[in-house]
Amino acid sequence: MSSFESLANPRISGLATYEPGRPIETVARELGFSDASQIVKVASNENALGPSPRAVEAMQRAAVEMHLYPDGGCFQLREALAQKLDMDPSCILPGNGSNEVLELLGRVFLNERSGIVMADRAFVVYRLIAEACGAGVVEVPMHNHCHDLDAMLAAIRPETRIVFISNPNNPTSTIVSPEHIDRFMDKVPGHVLTCFDEAYVELLAPELRPDTLRYVREGRNVVIMRTFSKAYGLAGLRVGYAVAPAECIALLHRVRQPFNVNAMGQLAAVAALEDDAHVEQTRQCVREGLAFFDAAFREMGLSAVPAHANFVLVDVGNGRAVFEAMMKKGVIVRPMSVYRMDRHVRITIGTAAENIRTLTVLQEVLKETGTAA
Numbered sequence: 001m002s003s004f005e006s007l008a009n010p011r012i013s014g015l016a017t018y019e020p021g022r023p024i025e026t027v028a029r030e031l032g033f034s035d036a037s038q039i040v041k042v043a044s045n046e047n048a049l050g051p052s053p054r055a056v057e058a059m060q061r062a063a064v065e066m067h068l069y070p071d072g073g074c075f076q077l078r079e080a081l082a083q084k085l086d087m088d089p090s091c092i093l094p095g096n097g098s099n100e101v102l103e104l105l106g107r108v109f110l111n112e113r114s115g116i117v118m119a120d121r122a123f124v125v126y127r128l129i130a131e132a133c134g135a136g137v138v139e140v141p142m143h144n145h146c147h148d149l150d151a152m153l154a155a156i157r158p159e160t161r162i163v164f165i166s167n168p169n170n171p172t173s174t175i176v177s178p179e180h181i182d183r184f185m186d187k188v189p190g191h192v193l194t195c196f197d198e199a200y201v202e203l204l205a206p207e208l209r210p211d212t213l214r215y216v217r218e219g220r221n222v223v224i225m226r227t228f229s230k231a232y233g234l235a236g237l238r239v240g241y242a243v244a245p246a247e248c249i250a251l252l253h254r255v256r257q258p259f260n261v262n263a264m265g266q267l268a269a270v271a272a273l274e275d276d277a278h279v280e281q282t283r284q285c286v287r288e289g290l291a292f293f294d295a296a297f298r299e300m301g302l303s304a305v306p307a308h309a310n311f312v313l314v315d316v317g318n319g320r321a322v323f324e325a326m327m328k329k330g331v332i333v334r335p336m337s338v339y340r341m342d343r344h345v346r347i348t349i350g351t352a353a354e355n356i357r358t359l360t361v362l363q364e365v366l367k368e369t370g371t372a373a
């Protein structure tokens, strides 16, 4: 009898499956909660305030047109982004989430003879995509949970094709400063594409946002990835985009599906882009939530990584046990074993009420299990 595993491309047989945050409905079903609204999910860095009301309205209007294929070229969305970012539309490629952009990058630039450089506790999807392409992965240790750009430069080899810099980084919530990025870009060799994953950049205070778009305008070998999943609150629609020199974008177009971004997603994203007030409210909510957890963790004697995005990484002693125990009480956080951080959980900033509930449940669990510190 033939097994599917033995028939599969050997590269694929060895791959691990990405484990997303646990969905509310799944947890409700498994734990026998009759009401899913009793459950707080703070596991996937979603926007606690939900989508912009303007995006919701656009989706409602669009619902009756869903028998039509989307605009495969995403004309309106590219125009809106181009204007917002002051870039040429030919430098922008929308994707089915920025995760699709990552996959396109892999297909265009990676193979068995090439490799990537990434930080050892940067977004795990970089490694999964590279492995699926048969490319080598060099993981460079982080320094105080931050990207060590000098060490990453030193790790570049002749076969390196992509260096991934996740800024702010998931799962550590740390940033690299604009000065460090400039220094990196001064030294990075010409055969390497630098990919800045800026999934959370809209949440940063303006002075902490590096001007990476400048490198695209200068025609450098860079790709910037952004998303509507976080600050814009549209994770369920799956819309992200790449910004890169037009020649690079043209290569990515060759491997994408003809209708890679769905119609509702395109319309909602355009509407969300116009709602600066919603993004500002989101920023405010995140700022307050981070301050709340920072004060609480200090008082509890827990060590957390200083956070810049809408989530915080905290040392709770036994991350898996705390995750399981909190889930039984209806609060879903994220264990960090895939990042080899067995002592930590990652907690997304919620609404004020969700933050209080999360903290209360964490305190109960730590008392009961007697872990931490």
Ligand SMILES: *Cc1c(COP(=O)(O)O)cnc(C)c1O
Residues within 6 Å of the ligand: 045, 096, 097, 098, 099, 100, 123, 166, 169, 170, 197, 199, 226, 227, 228, 229, 230, 235, 238, 239, 240
């Ligand atoms: C959430 C996240 C993304 C966004 O993924 P989408 O596919 O756009 O939803 C990308 N990179 C990082 C580091 C993230 O945390």
